[in-house]
Amino acid sequence: MVPPLALDIDGTLTTASGRIDARAFELLPDWDAPVVLATGKAFPYPVALAHFLGRAETVIAENGGVVHVAGETAVLGDPEAPRAVVEAFRERGGDLGWGGRDTVNRWRETEVALSLDVDETLLREVTAAAGGDVEVVDTGYAYHVKSTGVSKGRGLERVGDTLDVDPDEFVAIGDSENDVSTFAVAGESYAVANADVAARDAADVVLEESYMDGTASVLADLRARSE
Numbered sequence: 001m002v003p004p005l006a007l008d009i010d011g012t013l014t015t016a017s018g019r020i021d022a023r024a025f026e027l028l029p030d031w032d033a034p035v036v037l038a039t040g041k042a043f044p045y046p047v048a049l050a051h052f053l054g055r056a057e058t059v060i061a062e063n064g065g066v067v068h069v070a071g072e073t074a075v076l077g078d079p080e081a082p083r084a085v086v087e088a089f090r091e092r093g094g095d096l097g098w099g100g101r102d103t104v105n106r107w108r109e110t111e112v113a114l115s116l117d118v119d120e121t122l123l124r125e126v127t128a129a130a131g132g133d134v135e136v137v138d139t140g141y142a143y144h145v146k147s148t149g150v151s152k153g154r155g156l157e158r159v160g161d162t163l164d165v166d167p168d169e170f171v172a173i174g175d176s177e178n179d180v181s182t183f184a185v186a187g188e189s190y191a192v193a194n195a196d197v198a199a200r201d202a203a204d205v206v207l208e209e210s211y212m213d214g215t216a217s218v219l220a221d222l223r224a225r226s227e
């Protein structure tokens with residue numbers, strides 16, 4: 001039996017230029033165990049990916065703020081503090097950095113994402129001033145202002161509970177600090193070669209290959225091991 005998977009999206013299932021790597025559509029539709037898409041992106045993105053992979057919509061979105069499993073959606077994060085931080089950031093002259101077309105936050109329910117082009121020092125200063133319940137997470141694709149109380153790892157525990165799968169049975173693959181909590185909960189964890197320091201330090205194995213090359217090599221090994 002192949003193991004259940006907890007897969008990050010950006011940096012892990014994508015190419016270096018940010019597209020979903022076509023191999024995801026070869027390797028994941030028939031994976032014979034649960035596949036959890038665990039992402040910092042807003043809820044519709046992983047739902048759409050699961051849908052077009054022909055898989056159950058088992059997703060952790062918004063860094064754990066929203067979890068959808070077995071047909072039930074749980075909104076676990078509280079947007080109030082993150083939104084207040086971003087409001088304070090704006091009052092100090094900050095901008096979300098997405099221009100006029102903010103589809104990044106259009107459907108985001110529990111946190112706020114900002115472009116990597118924004119003033120990071122100001123953002124961190126304003127976040128720190130708000131107290132300890134809100135934090136900035138840098139995924140390498142965006143800054144996320146989120147509650148400290150939610151994480152992909154807690155989301156994975158919830159998915160495991162619902163599916164009656166021990167979180168320890170999951171194999172996790174990811175590339176950034178928002179995957180550290182997943183790595184802590186999963187039984188086996190891999191950082192792709194393009195991963196940031198936090199993910200590399202937290203992973204059981206740091207892969208030699210980047211992006212989907214790394215992910216595909218793990219999936220091939222897991223398949224071979226199960227035969």
Ligand SMILES: O=C(O)COP(=O)(O)O
Binds near residue numbers: 010042139
């Ligand atoms: O939305 C982001 O910033 C990163 O998304 P990811 O968690 O799928 O890498």
Ligand SMILES: [Mg+2]
Binds near residue numbers: 009011
């Ligand atoms: Mg990622």
